[in-house]
Every structure is written in C-alpha cells, then in structure tokens.
Amino acid sequence: MNDPLIIDGLHKRYGDLIALQDMTFQVAPGELFGFVGSNGAGKSTTMRIILGVLAADAGRVTLGDRPIDLRTRREIGYMPEERGLYPKMKVGDQLVFLAKLHGLSTSAAEDSMRHWTARLGIDQRVGDDVADLSLGNQQRVQLAAALIHDPRVLVLDEPFSGLDPVAVDVMSDVLKEKAAEGIPVIFSSHQLDLVQRLCDRVGIVSRGQMRALGRVDDLRARDGVTLEVAGPDVTTRWADGLPGVLGADYDIERRTAALRIDPDQVDDQTILATALRAGPVHRFARSTPSLTELFREVVA
Structure with missing residues (x-):
C-alpha cells in the first residue's frame, strides 16, 4: 500500500511577499487531487517544496511518516509547468537517461521508455530531437519523463497545457490508471471543467492560502x-x-x-x-x- 502525501503547515516568504501561509492538505493513495488557483497563488511553490527544489520557511512534507529526502524524492514523478527537457537530445535517449538517473538498469530503462512512448502515442518520435516536436508532443514526453521510473507519487504542474482533445483524453486515462494503482496523484490546471470531471477532491488556493478544500460535489453544494x-x-x-x-x-x-x-x-x-x-x-x-x-x- 502506498503512503499518503502529507503537506503540513507550509510557510514561504520572499522578502515582503508571503508566497505560502499555513498550506496544509494531503493526497491519499489512489486519489486524484486537483490543485487550482490563479497565477501566482502558490501552486507551483507548493509543488517545488514537495520535490525539495525549494525549502519551506516552516512546515513539512512527508510520504506517510517519512520526510522527503533523496530516497523518497526518487519515488516521486514530477512534471514541471516549464519544459524540463533537453531540446537537442533524442526523445528515446532522454527518457532512458532520466530513468537511469532514478536507478533503473539500462535494459529496464529501455523497456520503460518503449512502454510509455507507445502508451502516450509518441513511439514514432523516439528518434527525433525534442525541439522538433509540437508543443503537445513535448508535453507527452514530459509526462513520460515523470512516469518512466514507476513512481509511487505523481506531482504534475499544468500537465494538460497545450494538449489537443485527443491528447487530453490520453493524459486523463493515464492519470486515472495510476490512481487506480493506489498512487496519490496531484495536478494543477486552469481547465476547471477537466478538474471537476477527473478529481476526487480539489483544493482552491488564493494568495498563498488554501481557501476551499474537499470533495468536488461537496464544495459545489456547500452554499446550497x-x-x-x-x-x-x-x-x-x-x-x-x-x-x-x-x-x-x-x-x-x-x-x-x-x-x-x-x-x-x-x-x-x-x-x-x-x-x-x-x-x-x-x-x-x-x-x-x-x-x-x-x-x-x-x-x-
């Protein structure tokens, strides 16, 4: 059984700007959690702290009762909002390289690369440079990079950005499949109709604070x-x-x-x-x- 992802009392300040204030929630195993808010609300800051890319001023992030360290970080599949790929590197070579960084053997990395490029519909592009792909296909490669090492947690920042409707369906199916495997999945998106359709629970963030948190249907019906x-x-x-x-x-x-x-x-x-x-x-x-x-x- 996978552990829940627990975000407990995160605070983050940049000078006079309060980026996060008592950010607290958790994502249960097998749950699709939608993390929504306006630009600058604190979503990406929270996700970067989860990954250890940023340090919080206060608060903690754990997988169950385990703090996020180098070992637990390897169990997380992360998809940043900004492209995190090498544009002049071949798609297949890049995914194998990233899988090996997470500890997979060469043969396991190549098997995983073939599986995810086929599953995401980019198996015909494994020999192309990332820079030669459309933005939508680059986004598919970015998701493959997050999945390549069989993570136990998924943290995805705007994974549906730039995707056409067919690619949205593929991405949605993959996230539902990973949740069905018992993996906690958190993703941010400005496509709120998609969040409403996909997610078990949602957190609405504004000015660095969690303003509403709960099951989608319960939140929608909270005022009658x-x-x-x-x-x-x-x-x-x-x-x-x-x-x-x-x-x-x-x-x-x-x-x-x-x-x-x-x-x-x-x-x-x-x-x-x-x-x-x-x-x-x-x-x-x-x-x-x-x-x-x-x-x-x-x-x-």
Whole structure:
C-alpha cells in the first residue's frame, strides 16, 4: 500500500511577499487531487517544496511518516509547468537517461521508455530531437519523463497545457490508471471543467492560502443547491417560507423561480405540490454551481 502525501503547515516568504501561509492538505493513495488557483497563488511553490527544489520557511512534507529526502524524492514523478527537457537530445535517449538517473538498469530503462512512448502515442518520435516536436508532443514526453521510473507519487504542474482533445483524453486515462494503482496523484490546471470531471477532491488556493478544500460535489453544494421551477405565477411568491428553501429569486418576465435549497432538509414533492397550486409547472430541475463558478466566488 502506498503512503499518503502529507503537506503540513507550509510557510514561504520572499522578502515582503508571503508566497505560502499555513498550506496544509494531503493526497491519499489512489486519489486524484486537483490543485487550482490563479497565477501566482502558490501552486507551483507548493509543488517545488514537495520535490525539495525549494525549502519551506516552516512546515513539512512527508510520504506517510517519512520526510522527503533523496530516497523518497526518487519515488516521486514530477512534471514541471516549464519544459524540463533537453531540446537537442533524442526523445528515446532522454527518457532512458532520466530513468537511469532514478536507478533503473539500462535494459529496464529501455523497456520503460518503449512502454510509455507507445502508451502516450509518441513511439514514432523516439528518434527525433525534442525541439522538433509540437508543443503537445513535448508535453507527452514530459509526462513520460515523470512516469518512466514507476513512481509511487505523481506531482504534475499544468500537465494538460497545450494538449489537443485527443491528447487530453490520453493524459486523463493515464492519470486515472495510476490512481487506480493506489498512487496519490496531484495536478494543477486552469481547465476547471477537466478538474471537476477527473478529481476526487480539489483544493482552491488564493494568495498563498488554501481557501476551499474537499470533495468536488461537496464544495459545489456547500452554499446550497438551486432548484429552478418554471411556469407557476411568481407574483404570488409561492415558495416563500417553505421548509428547506433558503432563498428565492423570482423572474416575473420568464415566470421562473430559482430556489436556493438545503438538499438535506428540503422535500421536492412538497415544493412541486405548492408550485402546482400556483400554476402549471413546465420545468422542475436541480442544479449546482460548476467548479468554475465556485472558483470565481472563492477567489473573489
């Protein structure tokens, strides 16, 4: 069983700039964790501290109860946001070289290189210089470099950047497969619809602090669920005072009522029966805010 990745109370300051303040969360084995925030929010700083590229002013990072040292660092697959590849080196040679740096034998490194280049659809480019590849294919090589040594943790900074939809699907499948193997996977992305679709949990970071943390569905529903009812005469304000209705926004022109409800306290059938007494119902549907809408609210 793999260990959880634990980030505990990280602080980082650059002069007067506070880059991180009490950054605390963990990524469980087998979990896909989305780490999202605006540019400069502290995501890359956190990831670099996880890898030991940067030192925190306070706090710690552990794999289970083991601190991150040279040995544990070799168990992490890291994909930086900036290209970390040698542009004038052949794709295959580069991946074999990186695998050997992580302790693989030459034959094991070559086997791993062939496996991951085929899995990521770049097996026809192993003899090309990285500089001759498209940005999307360079990104695939970058992911292969993070996976080449069979890591026990994946830390990926903007892995979907520059990918076309087919490559996004390939990348998504690989991350889900690694999580299914019991590996903790953390990745940052500005593609929040993708994070919402892929991730078990998400952390929203702003100004170096964790502003929201939890399961995606729980965070989306934390301020209530919206129930839209169209048709009944809204001038009667028919939903006011109903149990579990936290608020109602009536649109007279469209004859709709957007009800903010507590899903654990509300009775849909009571609401529907009340609405029908005010007129025919043409639409009756629940919705929750998207992760993008939640992100805007939290960051604002």
